[in-house]
Amino acid sequence: MRTFVAILGLLSAASVNAQVKLPKYAHEVLANGVTVDLLPRGEFPLVNIEVLVKGGNEAEPLEQAGISDLTVQMLREGTAKRSADDFSDQLDALGGSWRAASTAQAARISAQFLSKDFDQGFDLVADALLHPSFPDGQLTKLRSRMVDQVRSEKDQAQQAISRYSNAFYFGSGHPYGRIADEATLGSLDRAKVADFYAHNYTGANIIVIVAGRFDENAAKAAIARTFGAIPAGQPFQWAADPATPTASGNRLLLIDKPDATQTYFTISMPGINRTNPDRSALWLVNTLFGGRFTSLLNDALRVNSGLTYGASSNYQQDKLTGALRISTYTKTDTTVQAIDMVLDVTKKLRETGVTPEQLASARATVEGTYPTRSLETPGELAGQLGDIELFGLNRGEVDDLFSSLDAVTVEKADAVIRKYLQPDGLTFTVLGNASRIREQVKKYAPAMVEVAVSQPGFMIR
Amino acid sequence: MKVLVEEDHNIPSVALYFFFKVGSRNERPGATGLSHFFEHMMFNGAAKYGPKQFDQQMDRAGGSNNAYTSEDMTVYTDWFPSNSLELMMDMESDRIQHLAFDPKIIKSERGVVYSERRTSVDNSNRGLMQEQMQAAAYEAHPYHWPVVGWPSDIEAWTMDDLKQHFAMGYAPNNCVMVAVGDVKTDEVLRLAKKYMGPIPRHDPPPPVRTIEPKQTGERRAIVHKPAQLPLEMIAYHIPAAHDSSFPTIEVLRALLAQGQSSRLYRRLVDRDQLSIDANAFAQSNLDPGLFVISLQPRSGVETAQVEKAAFEEVEKLRSAPVSDAELQRAKNQLLADSFRQLQTIAGRANLIGRYEVLYGDYHKLSTRGEDIEAVTIADVQKAAAEYLNTDNRTVVTLVPEKKTGVSE
Numbered sequence: 001m002r003t004f005v006a007i008l009g010l011l012s013a014a015s016v017n018a019q020v021k022l023p024k025y026a027h028e029v030l031a032n033g034v035t036v037d038l039l040p041r042g043e044f045p046l047v048n049i050e051v052l053v054k055g056g057n058e059a060e061p062l063e064q065a066g067i068s069d070l071t072v073q074m075l076r077e078g079t080a081k082r083s084a085d086d087f088s089d090q091l092d093a094l095g096g097s098w099r100a101a102s103t104a105q106a107a108r109i110s111a112q113f114l115s116k117d118f119d120q121g122f123d124l125v126a127d128a129l130l131h132p133s134f135p136d137g138q139l140t141k142l143r144s145r146m147v148d149q150v151r152s153e154k155d156q157a158q159q160a161i162s163r164y165s166n167a168f169y170f171g172s173g174h175p176y177g178r179i180a181d182e183a184t185l186g187s188l189d190r191a192k193v194a195d196f197y198a199h200n201y202t203g204a205n206i207i208v209i210v211a212g213r214f215d216e217n218a219a220k221a222a223i224a225r226t227f228g229a230i231p232a233g234q235p236f237q238w239a240a241d242p243a244t245p246t247a248s249g250n251r252l253l254l255i256d257k258p259d260a261t262q263t264y265f266t267i268s269m270p271g272i273n274r275t276n277p278d279r280s281a282l283w284l285v286n287t288l289f290g291g292r293f294t295s296l297l298n299d300a301l302r303v304n305s306g307l308t309y310g311a312s313s314n315y316q317q318d319k320l321t322g323a324l325r326i327s328t329y330t331k332t333d334t335t336v337q338a339i340d341m342v343l344d345v346t347k348k349l350r351e352t353g354v355t356p357e358q359l360a361s362a363r364a365t366v367e368g369t370y371p372t373r374s375l376e377t378p379g380e381l382a383g384q385l386g387d388i389e390l391f392g393l394n395r396g397e398v399d400d401l402f403s404s405l406d407a408v409t410v411e412k413a414d415a416v417i418r419k420y421l422q423p424d425g426l427t428f429t430v431l432g433n434a435s436r437i438r439e440q441v442k443k444y445a446p447a448m449v450e451v452a453v454s455q456p457g458f459m460i461r
Numbered sequence: 462m463k464v465l466v467e468e469d470h471n472i473p474s475v476a477l478y479f480f481f482k483v484g485s486r487n488e489r490p491g492a493t494g495l496s497h498f499f500e501h502m503m504f505n506g507a508a509k510y511g512p513k514q515f516d517q518q519m520d521r522a523g524g525s526n527n528a529y530t531s532e533d534m535t536v537y538t539d540w541f542p543s544n545s546l547e548l549m550m551d552m553e554s555d556r557i558q559h560l561a562f563d564p565k566i567i568k569s570e571r572g573v574v575y576s577e578r579r580t581s582v583d584n585s586n587r588g589l590m591q592e593q594m595q596a597a598a599y600e601a602h603p604y605h606w607p608v609v610g611w612p613s614d615i616e617a618w619t620m621d622d623l624k625q626h627f628a629m630g631y632a633p634n635n636c637v638m639v640a641v642g643d644v645k646t647d648e649v650l651r652l653a654k655k656y657m658g659p660i661p662r663h664d665p666p667p668p669v670r671t672i673e674p675k676q677t678g679e680r681r682a683i684v685h686k687p688a689q690l691p692l693e694m695i696a697y698h699i700p701a702a703h704d705s706s707f708p709t710i711e712v713l714r715a716l717l718a719q720g721q722s723s724r725l726y727r728r729l730v731d732r733d734q735l736s737i738d739a740n741a742f743a744q745s746n747l748d749p750g751l752f753v754i755s756l757q758p759r760s761g762v763e764t765a766q767v768e769k770a771a772f773e774e775v776e777k778l779r780s781a782p783v784s785d786a787e788l789q790r791a792k793n794q795l796l797a798d799s800f801r802q803l804q805t806i807a808g809r810a811n812l813i814g815r816y817e818v819l820y821g822d823y824h825k826l827s828t829r830g831e832d833i834e835a836v837t838i839a840d841v842q843k844a845a846a847e848y849l850n851t852d853n854r855t856v857v858t859l860v861p862e863k864k865t866g867v868s869e
Contacts, residue, residue, distance in 0.1 A: 018473065020472065020473070025710070035561050043471060044803075044804055046800055046802065046804065076721075084721075084731075085722070085727070086728075088720060088721035088722040089719065089722045089790070091721075091722075091723070092720035092723075092790050092794055093722075093786070093789070093790045093793060094718070094793065094797070095793035095794045095795075095796060095797025095798070096797070097801070112801070113797075113798075114797055114800065137643075141731065141734055144734070145730070145734070145737055145759070146689065147760075147810045148757075148759050148760050149737060150642075150739050151689040151690055151760060152689060152690050152757060154689045154691050155586050155690065156585070156586075158580075163768055198594075224808065257687075258687065259686065259687045260584060261579055261583055261584060262576070262579045262580065262583070269625065277485055292515050292520065292525070293525075293526075294516045294517055294520055299513075302573055303513065303569075304569065304572060305569060305572070306568070306571065306572025306573050306575050306576075307571035307572065307576070309573055309574075309576040309577040314796060329576070330576065331575075331576065331579060346479050355569040360521070361517070361520045361521045362520075364520060364521050364522065364523040364524060365520045365524075365525070365596070366523075367522070367523055368474075368522065368523015368524055368541060368542045368545075369523065369525050369540065371472040371473060372472065372474045372476075372540055372805070372806065372807065375472065376471075376472055376474075376804070376805050376806070377804045377805060378804075421675060454689075456678070
């Protein structure tokens with residue numbers, strides 16, 4: 001009985017959860033343009049040091065796809081005062097963790113150390129970022145390993161289809177459609193990496209974030225002494241949002257993997273960028289559509305019919321307008337049944353819209369799971385600050401989140417559904433045993449493109 | 462039912478974990494994968510909360526959930542805002558006591574589980590290798606069969622199998638409950654008494670009597686499959702997680718494969734460029750598990766070359782003592798890693814439960830630092846000599862076959 005009353009309460013109340021706030025942090029822009037955020041938070045003896053370099057994959061020339069990733073991964077492979085081995089010995093002796101990767105908008109180093117090791121840990125981060133020597137031998141090794149990693153991804157269907165989907169949906173003319181492969185990586189050398197570094201790793205493009213347990217004054221002084229002393233350089237010029245890939249009618253890419261016993265597919269359509277005013281409404285709509293276990297897609301394809309282990313939808317939140325994408329898989333025989341069902345669920349949602357109960361439930365899920373997903377660890381907090389700096393947002397992104405979610409009405413949600421969940425102009429990417437599904441999937445897009453999974457790379461040239 | 466509570470009011474959320482001491486080791490040939498299938502069925506309706514209700518109520522309360530099954534246990538995990546604690550206890554007690562068995566739902570869920578198998582094993586090279594590795598390394602003990610079950614068994618489970626499994630494994634006396642987060646211990650205990658207390662106890666699963674006989678020579682399994690690159694897994698039998706040598710085995714793992722200063726990374730990935738990566742993993746199981754080295758050979762490199770170099774590095778640990786500095790480096794990595802896993806309420810709930818069930822005592826989580834620090838150079842060499850030897854090893858290789866346009 002008590003439970004029942006509580007649920008009624010949930011439906012009528014605007015918000016079930018008290019807004020969790022971003023902890024207090026110090027923000028400063030140094031004279032050379034370096035942005036510094038310090039967020040001391042006391043409970044646990046760990047400190048995260050994150051450095052973001054604006055540009056990321058968006059800064060890559062077409063024929064050099066992968067150069068941002070190669071550059072950021074090379075930072076620890078030799079510096080002015082440390083060999084690659086020295087660097088690893090010292091990092092591991094501290095028990096430090098080190099992740100280096102390039103994302104759409106930024107190259108990112110995320111390092112974590114025990115708080116007592118802050119000075120040594122910070123010295124490793126600053127040395128790698130500011131004094132890399134890019135030794136030729138290490139660069140050649142890393143580059144050829146990255147080529148093999150591309151090949152290895154082909155053996156993992158879910159990773160592969162995500163790459164193919166981006167390449168096909170955006171096309172190689174768009175930064176998000178340029179996927180590193182044998183050809184682009186093979187063309188990279190020390191001179192190109194050094195040049196990419198010199199242009200992009202400058203004061204105006206660097207964001208340093210420290211979160212966790214640390215001495216704020218010591219961190220501030222260390223950052224000023226190191227990152228504060230580099231040239232400002234030219235701020236990265238963000239590209240204008242290219243016209244969203246539009247096609248009259250559907251497009252379909254079929255990737256033949258003859259040994260697959262299951263078909264993996266995605267359906268992509270235009271979504272939003274990180275600052276789009278529809279983002280709160282789309283968050284709720286996507287939660288209902290394919291963002292949680294009870295979502296319409298998973299309910300239809302998994303729970304009611306047993307066609308798949310999971311069906312979901314998600315949307316990019318990057319600088320440029322990204323894709324909204326439905327993803328699932330099913331055994332080869334039920335490929336068409338599953339694709340038809342996805343299209344049917346989408347169509348029905350467009351027609352019926354959402355109920356107030358559904359909207360309240362989505363809001364409860366998003367707000368209830370937000371603290372453990374986004375604000376629990378220093379790493380998550382640093383991630384929030386990184387987004388704020390990178391996309392020109394402010395702390396309201398966290399602090400006012402619940403009120404912006406609460407403000408989404410049924411009418412607004414329905415409008416967002418009609419705006420984004422498109423019935424046509426869809427991009428299908430299908431990976432499976434082509435000989436058994438080729439004829440059937442043609443019906444979705446007569447002008448179908450087919451490639452063999454063994455064909456190098458992910459881009460359709 | 463044992464209840465373990467840790468209060469943490471840092472964020473207004475709770476992690477509530479239920480560790481049932483029943484897993485694939487409690488199954489039998491013909492009904493393999495049943496524990497895992499049962500885990501799925503636990504979300505399909507009980508007496509008070511019908512089909513889909515568990516998840517829908519969870520959503521409305523702002524919570525989320527998941528579950529996992531291993532060889533040794535079936536674990537249910539709930540994360541939710543602290544004001545929903547009573548609803549969670551009510552829903553959990555309902556399904557533990559009064560699970561429904563609807564033939565229609567069983568049929569549909571069977572399809573879901575088969576899809577999970579297709580994704581994680583049949584269409585995953587690593588998953589397939591791991592299945593072959595377990596099957597080859599264990600001849601007698603139930604760790605021989607996969608947690609997800611053999612395909613023929615997935616197709617054949619009956620309603621009676623499910624009911625028997627429920628009766629065997631699902632009683633509070635076979636479960637450890639862990640609550641971490643924004644709770645008050647008294648309140649958790651009060652609710653546990655109210656909702657779990659009245660559920661009758663019954664006999665836990667019969668003891669697993671079979672002890673894997675000592676391996677007396679290298680075993681091999683080969684997987685032929687279309688692939689871009691080969692794969693290599695090397696497994697050695699090691700003691701159970703509760704054994705006093707386990708901290709030493711963890712140190713061995715770090716020495717071999719944690720970080721870019723580790724022996725396998727430096728030799729195979731960096732210096733000789735034989736492998737894309739170098740990973741090692743020590744299974745922390747209720748019964749003796751495996752120490753697994755996993756490598757992906759570079760294109761053009763034969764698995765034989767990769768394994769020769771890996772065996773040489775393993776041999777060095779057996780034949781020569783590690784240096785003080787190297788040992789300390791491995792220990793520091795393990796200690797920092799423990800801190801990392803304890804950062805979240807979910808991470809803590811999981812570790813507390815795993816230590817209680819698998820390592821035999823949750824207190825071992827708090828002495829973990831001392832236990833790791835106590836490992837000596839001699840311990841490392843002795844353990845390497847005892848466990849990482851040729852006769853105790855199982856090698857699985859995936860040899861790519863080029864297949865073009867031929868369907869099965």
